[in-house]
Amino acid sequence: MKKQFVSLVCIVLIGFSYINAQTIQIPDSIKQKVLLTVDTASITADEFAWFYNKYNxxxxxxxxxxxxxxxxxxxDYKMKIIDAERQKLDTTDKFKDxxxxxxxxxxxxxxxxxxxxxxAKVQAxxxxxxxxxxxxxxxxxxxxxxxxxxxxxYKKALSLKKELEAGADFGKYAQLYSDDTFTKEYGGNLGYITSMILPLPYEHAVYASKKGSIIGPIRTEQGYYITKINDIRPTKGQVKASLIVIYHDSKHADSVRKAKLIADTVYNRLLAGESFDTLSNIYNLNQRLYSSKGDIGWLDNSMRYDPPLKEALFAMQQIGDITKPLYFDYGVVIAQLTGKSELADIKSYVKTINKLFKKDETRKNVVKEAFYAEYKKTAPYKQQSQTIANxxxxxxxxxxxxxxTKPSFTENKTLFTIGKESYTYEDFSQYLFENQKSKHISDKEVLVRMRLQExxxxxLEQHAVQHLHLRNQEFARIMQEYHDGMIIYELMNNEVFQKANKDSAAVYQWYIAHPQDYLQTEGIRVSYFMCKDAKIAKKVVSLIQKPQSSFTDQSIVTTINKKSMDNVLLDSxxxxxxxxxxxDSLEWKTGSYHILENNKVMRITKHIPxxxxxxxxxxxxxxxxxxxYLEDVWVQSLRKKYSYSLNQSYFSLILAKNSQ
Incomplete structure (x- = not known):
């Protein structure tokens, strides 16, 4: 049974690390020496040590x-692997997948x-x-x-930067040349920004710069930025505020004028001492603001509110302060400060930061992007730009x-290489065919280049996975373990498990031929009388002491329960x-009884031989x-099928090393 147990361990537990192992020591001089040859396979002493330490x-x-x-x-283990490989059990699609x-x-x-x-999250x-x-x-x-x-x-951005560094007016250039329609009318000014607002490459560039510097061109997925660092300050912490928002239609002067008059009225009533909550209930038509009485909770500079609004909130010093009416494209805002504090600790930001790194395209793949960049250098990766354009x-x-639909290519050209592997028109066209449409892209070339990068x-990942065993010995050994475990299982399934499961007649004959292996040990059947109290228990015992033929278990219960059905309950x-x-400590004699705790009486009613x-x-x-049995027969056949040779001198050194 020990042999069978170890065999199953070899198959099932491959791939797990081990602890508290009884280990074998190999003399350094022979670790890489061939200790064993099985068929044509040469096995080192170090590999045997791994097997011994792993499975013991x-x-x-x-x-x-x-x-x-x-x-x-x-x-035996090595012979099984060789036999499985000879049968090509590791070449099936199921195995490979x-x-x-x-x-x-x-x-x-x-x-x-x-x-x-x-x-990156801590840095954020x-x-x-x-x-x-x-x-x-x-x-x-x-x-x-x-x-x-x-x-x-890029050249346009670089030219603009040079002119700005030479003294050109940044605000005027932003109005003339910027493709950012949101900021260009403000001379490109975004106000004060902080972490988690800009795309990550842009943020990196800003936080690496000094006040007054002009930086760029900064590459992002959507384009290039030329940026001026106007000022740098410590955070203003976080504030808690309530808002009253008077909405208007900015395209209609009457709507804007009406909103301004209402806002002025609200502001004057607040100055006169009316409650902010009361006026919020009257003038906040936005359902969320109305429900919260204008409360927007705590915010810091990373939250995406209008910069002028955030600055107005940060400028207030005393709880209860209110702003003058603030004018925006969507309406007029009056704010009241309801809380002010330093930034919360990092634990309070974990959920926000994790959410950002999960959704933001420039952050969610930060680990993979670092891998791609590094592996392109080490593989190496080379692309054929003109072939890609073609x-x-x-x-x-x-x-x-x-x-x-995929065209028929007259020549299957190489688009790029990773190491010695080439990736061609045919390879990429299949991926492109399976990943065509994109809801947000209307330019063919942009779509194709995006799919090519994917x-x-x-x-890159596939190549790295397939070649990792050449660069990492630990990974190579884990993969070899898993490979060997899979093919041995398939082999044992064919040679042992399925044969036993399918040949029910042979299994039954095994049972008939080995009756002494499947004996039920000696046993007893007992009855339990659960008595209501000690007095009832005594009555049960008195009846048990009479001949069993006179009082069976059921007749005892019937007799005791004549006056009350819950005097005694019977179980077995x-x-x-x-x-x-x-x-086991009791005398196993039919008819004997034992008084147990909680008014429980046990009676031995039958001896089972x-x-x-x-x-x-x-x-x-x-x-x-x-x-x-089938495995033993099969293993013996493998021993006849495959030869092996053990270097006895090396093995003796191992035995001597581990007998000390």
Whole structure:
């Protein structure tokens, strides 16, 4: 049974780390020497040590196998692997899909440095301590646009920066050249911003700059930014406020004028001492503001409110202060300060930061982007820019409708390479065919280049996973374990498990041929009398002491319960030797009784002798034993099929090393 247990451990528990293991020591001089040859496979002493240490770690101390036994199991293990590989059990689609799935999931912890995301989140909080007042000029250029268009946009941004550094007026240039329609009328000024507002590459550039500097061009997915750092200040902390908002239609002067008159009235009534809550209930038509009496809760500079509104709130000093009417495109706002404090600690921001890193396109893949950038260098990655442009010319606008079909390529050109692997027209066109439409992209070239970048990233990851075993010995060993475990299981399933499960006649014959292996131990059947009180228990005992033929269990209950049905309740149980230590300590004599706690009386009613178990009762045990038999026969056939040679001098050194 010990051998069978170890065998199952080898199959099922592959891939798990071990603790508190009984380990074997190998002399340094022979660790990489060939200790064992099985068929044509050469196995080092170090590999045997791994096997011994790994699998003995799963066993109870009473089951730990000796080094000599372990060597024999190891030989069997290697023969099974060789036989499975000869049968090509690791070449089926099912095997390859399952193995690659495990390979990919396991590789992630080796490929991706999750510490980077943690550090980025901590950095996001730390940057909240500082506000930057910035102005920018935005030159639109999608990151997936034609390289010529991208270069033209970059040159334009660079030219503007040089002119600004030479003294040109930043505000006027923003009004003339910026593609940011929201800020250009304000001379490009965004006011004071802080962490978690800008795209991450833009934020990095800002926080690395000094007051008064002009930086850029800063590349983002949508285009280039030229940015001026107007001012840098410590955070204003966080404030709690309530708002009254008088909405208007900015396109109609009468609506704007009416809102201004109402706002002035509200402001004067507040100055006169009327309650902010009362006026909020009257003038806040927005349902959320009305329900909360204008309360917008706590906010800091990272929250996306209008910069002038945030500045007005930060400027108030005393709880209860109110602002003058503030004018915006959507209406007029009057605010009251209801709370003021320093920024909360990082724990209070965890949910907000996690949400941002989950949704924001520039932040959610920070770990993967770092991996892609690094792996492109180490693989290395090389793209064929002109070939990519040629491929894009073969794609028509039907792709924007999801109706593009793959053309027949006269030449299957290489688009890019990763290491020694080439990725061609045919490879990428299949991915593109399966991923055509995009709701937010109306430019064919932008769509194709975006899909190409996705495909490149997928292939970088795939290449890294498939070659990781060459760069990381620990990962290589884990993958080898999983591979070997899978093919051994498939082999055992074919040679042992399925044979036993399908050949029910052979299993039953095994049961008939080995009756002494499936004996039920000696047992007793007992009756329990649960008595209402000690007085009732005595009455039960007095009846039990009479001949059993006179008073059966049921007649005792009937007699005792004549006056009350709850005087005594009857139950029964069967015990076998070794099942219950208390019952084992009793004299197993039919008719004897024992008074237990809580007015409970136990009566031994039947002695059950040792006897063969019914087949259905022990069927699982029979199948298991028959499988062990089939495995022994099979392993012996492997021993005849494959030769092996053990270097006895090296093995003696190992035994001597571990006998000290």
């Amino acid at each position: 770690s799963y066993l109870d101390s009473s089951l730990i196998v000796s080094i000599e036994e372990s060597m024999q199991l190891f030989i 399952e193995f690659y799935s495990y390979l990919k999931s396991t590789a992630k912890s080796y490929l991706y440095n999750d510490t980077l995301e943690h550090l 909080y730390e940057r909240l301590q500082t506000d930057y007042n910035i102005s920018h000029i935005f030159i639109r250029s999608n990151v997936y646009s034609n390289p010529k268009d991208t270069l033209a946009a 491929f894009i010319s073969l794609v028509d606008n039907s792709i924007l409708l999801g109706k593009w 495909y490149v990233n997928n292939m 149980a069967v015990f076998y030797r070794g099942q219950d230590s208390f019952v 040792v006897q063969p178990m019914p087949f259905e009762t022990c069927k699982n045990a029979v199948i298991s034993d028959y499988q062990s």
